Amino acid sequence: MKQKVQEAYRLLHPRPVVLICAGEKPNVMACSWITPVSDEPFMVAVAIWKENYTFELIEEKKEFTVNVPQPELLDAVWIAGTKSGRKVDKIRTCNLRVRKANKVDAYVIENCIANLECVVREKVFAGEHAVYIAEVVDAYAEGFEKTWKTKILLHLGGKDFVTFGESFRPKTD
Template sequence: MKAEIDLNESYRLLHPRPVVLICSVGSEGRVNVMACSWITPISDEPPLIAISLWLKGYTHKLIDEIGEFTVNIPSVNLLKQVWIAGTKSGGKIDKVKLLNLTFTQAKAVKPPVIESSIGVLECRVKNKIIINEQALYIAEVVKAYAEEELFRNKVWSMEANVLHHAGGRIFTTIKYIKA
C-alpha cells in the first residue's frame, strides 16, 4: 500500500540526487561555495544545465552580479565540506575559510574551481526564471573536465564515489546495475 506524501515534501521522492558544490564570486571578488542537489542537464546541443537557487540566498546574489559559476563534482572524500557548504550561509560567514579547500583559476569563467573535485562544469548564465521563492538558472556549459581515471567511457567509475544527497544528513554513493 502506498502512503500519502506531504506535497511540500514530494520532491524528496526524486532523491537521492547528485550533490555538487557551486562556486560563485561577487563583483568585489569574494568567493562563495554552496552545496546543491537541485541541478539537472536540459540540453546537450548546446550543453545547458539548470540549477534552482533560493532567491534570498547569497549564491543567487553573486551569480546575478557576475553571470557565471562553476559546478564542482565532489567524491565522498569531500562529505564534510559538502555538509558545511549546504548548512551555512555565505552571506553570514566566509565559507571559503571554513571549508579549508584549495581553489584554482577556472579556464573560461571568473569563479574558481575546487582543486579536489573530481569533475568540473564551467557555466555562463543564459536565462533566469523566477518561480515562487526560487531562481531557476539556465546556464551554458563552456568547459567541462574530469579526472580521467575516474570518468571513463562517458560514465563515472565505481571508484569515483560520486556523492549523492538522500535527505537531511543522509548521503550515498552509486552502485551500478546493468540492464
C-alpha cells in the same frame, strides 16, 4: 496502500550533490537541484533559493561553476550547504583548494573530481527559487576511471547521503 507525502520533492531523491561557486571572492554552496537540459549546446539547469548569498553572486556576474565532490568531501559539502557565505569563509573553513576558472569569472574547486564552467543564458522563477539555465562553456575532470567510477555523493535529504553501490547494464541490446 500508498500514503500522502508531505515533502513530495523528496520522492525525486537521491540526487547528485554538487558545489556551486560564484563571485569575485571565492564562495561555495552545496546544491542537489541540478540537471542537464541540453546536449548541444551542453546546458544545465540549477535551482537556487532566492535568499541564498549565491543567488546574489550569480545575479551580479551571470556566471558560476559546478564542482563535483567525492564522498571524502562530505563534511565540506555539509558546511557549504548549511552556512552562509555572508557570515563564514566556507572555502577556508572547509580547506578547499580553489583557483580562477578558465573561461568564467568564478572559482573552481581543485579538490573536486570534475568542474564545469557555466554562463547563465536564462532565468525562470519557480516559487522561492530561481532556475538558472546555463551553458557549460568549459568542463574538465580526472580521467574516466577515476571520475565516473568513483562513488559520487547523492543527497537523500536532510543530513542523509548515499553513494552508488554498484553499476548495472541492461542484458538486452
